[in-house]
Amino acid sequence: MNSKSIKSIAIIGGGYTGLTAAYELSKYSNFEITLYEASPNLGGLAGGFSLLGTHLEKAYHHLFKTDKDIIQLIDELRLGAKLLWHKSNVAIYYDGKFYPFNSPMDLLRFKPLSFLSRLRLGIVLLYLKKKKNWQKFVNVSAYDWMGKWCGREAMKVIWEPLLLGKFSKYYKEISMAWLWARIHIRANSRARDGEKLGYITGGFDVLTEALQSKLLKQGVIIKKETRVQSIKRDDKTNEVILTFDNGEQRFDKVIVTLPSQVFAGLIGTASVSASYIKKLSSINYLGAVLLVFASDQKLSDYYWHNINDLGAPFLVFLNHTNLVPCSNYNGKYLYYLGTYVPHEHEYFRIGENDLTDIWFRYLKQMFPEFDQKKITEKHLFKFKFAQHVADLDYKNKIPDYRTPIAGVYLANFSQIFPEDRGTNYAVREGKKIAELLRSDLLGKSDLV
Numbered sequence: 001m002n003s004k005s006i007k008s009i010a011i012i013g014g015g016y017t018g019l020t021a022a023y024e025l026s027k028y029s030n031f032e033i034t035l036y037e038a039s040p041n042l043g044g045l046a047g048g049f050s051l052l053g054t055h056l057e058k059a060y061h062h063l064f065k066t067d068k069d070i071i072q073l074i075d076e077l078r079l080g081a082k083l084l085w086h087k088s089n090v091a092i093y094y095d096g097k098f099y100p101f102n103s104p105m106d107l108l109r110f111k112p113l114s115f116l117s118r119l120r121l122g123i124v125l126l127y128l129k130k131k132k133n134w135q136k137f138v139n140v141s142a143y144d145w146m147g148k149w150c151g152r153e154a155m156k157v158i159w160e161p162l163l164l165g166k167f168s169k170y171y172k173e174i175s176m177a178w179l180w181a182r183i184h185i186r187a188n189s190r191a192r193d194g195e196k197l198g199y200i201t202g203g204f205d206v207l208t209e210a211l212q213s214k215l216l217k218q219g220v221i222i223k224k225e226t227r228v229q230s231i232k233r234d235d236k237t238n239e240v241i242l243t244f245d246n247g248e249q250r251f252d253k254v255i256v257t258l259p260s261q262v263f264a265g266l267i268g269t270a271s272v273s274a275s276y277i278k279k280l281s282s283i284n285y286l287g288a289v290l291l292v293f294a295s296d297q298k299l300s301d302y303y304w305h306n307i308n309d310l311g312a313p314f315l316v317f318l319n320h321t322n323l324v325p326c327s328n329y330n331g332k333y334l335y336y337l338g339t340y341v342p343h344e345h346e347y348f349r350i351g352e353n354d355l356t357d358i359w360f361r362y363l364k365q366m367f368p369e370f371d372q373k374k375i376t377e378k379h380l381f382k383f384k385f386a387q388h389v390a391d392l393d394y395k396n397k398i399p400d401y402r403t404p405i406a407g408v409y410l411a412n413f414s415q416i417f418p419e420d421r422g423t424n425y426a427v428r429e430g431k432k433i434a435e436l437l438r439s440d441l442l443g444k445s446d447l448v
């Protein structure tokens, strides 16, 4: 360490990246850490809310067996016994019918595709499961690649609805490397007897709360409902200045875990070049809209339903209580409806009743027995920065951990590629950025 041995560090964002970075750094006594979170609660996109005497995520969450970093964190916090692995059950909703989609046998029986198309799709999925080198997919569009190898029929029934539902207007520009990772990781996390998904009993809030308690115990100051308004450097004092509604604070180092576009808005061209701002802003984000409801009615035997209908108003329908038993929720069935949309989409403007009307009308089409009177509570959540768009040339858009502002580091989910973002990667990135900052302070060479 140099002259001043205690270093003040600010971490901006109380999602899993920020919480993990704070947790890792707070293991060392030579840091004074303050974590700033704009909202009243920690957890970010994985944050929860109270219902039926327990907690549930605002956006559906589960873990895969391959999510090593978060599983390790859960164990380290002595929550391993709460992480249970439940059998998953996936269906595709196509042309008014549900088709199970859990195994190669399900694919072979998948009627909406001709036998030849099923065979082609099966070979492509097997190839992507086995293929390890994804680099050659980086600048190839998933839409074009799948169209070429799976054929028009599989495009219409499978890939087009999925890509359009997940990436909206950007669906033809998504990198095949991103889709490779989705298929490759998921296929390899599946055991012989089917897929099992992890869920923390009591919700991810149990992990968030455990992290919060650890941070407080290890001396971290947590400032909720405190939005950082700008970040700049004072070259005379070598400090980084954060401004808030009601003043400013100075730090030796700052870790920013906010979306790249939001970070661009906080720094401005006085501190960095216009081309750096342009690079950060070139990463597009989609929002997510989720409707959660509890009901006395059981609607389906599947956990996850992909809605492969281009005219559907949402992308997925989940029966959470087909993963986690109803007994955890006073016997109620819990459902999610969700979709990803651009910020200008009407779902970010219209009120809860209008959105519910549209979505429940479609749900009634899916399940004619669906009875709104059986609903005991419902909650609507909207996230603006829910998914980055891993488009062509994405690799060149990824910002570095060290930013051009000396002492300011960036770790967010737009740096995760080709994997899709997820809590596991948030934990991995949080650990990485903490280690990088520490190694810089110790004068070690690059660790990352």
Ligand SMILES: Cc1cc2nc3c(=O)[nH]c(=O)nc-3n(C[C@H](O)[C@H](O)[C@H](O)COP(=O)(O)OP(=O)(O)OC[C@H]3O[C@@H](n4cnc5c(N)ncnc54)[C@H](O)[C@@H]3O)c2cc1C
Residues within 6 Å of the ligand: 012, 013, 014, 015, 016, 017, 018, 036, 037, 038, 039, 042, 043, 044, 045, 046, 059, 060, 061, 062, 063, 226, 227, 228, 229, 257, 258, 262, 288, 338, 383, 386, 387, 412, 413, 421, 422, 423, 424, 426
């Ligand atoms: C619909 C949906 C489903 C998902 N499903 C899964 C799943 O099944 N499994 C899984 O592992 N992952 C899932 N994820 C992804 C996972 O939630 C994220 O990858 C992870 O939570 C990202 O954490 P983060 O800390 O990087 O970012 P965030 O969670 O976005 O945290 C950033 C934090 O910064 C705060 N902030 C923003 N601006 C400011 C400011 N100016 N000042 C201070 N604070 C600010 C925000 O309020 C937020 O809390 C899902 C995400 C979505 C949207």
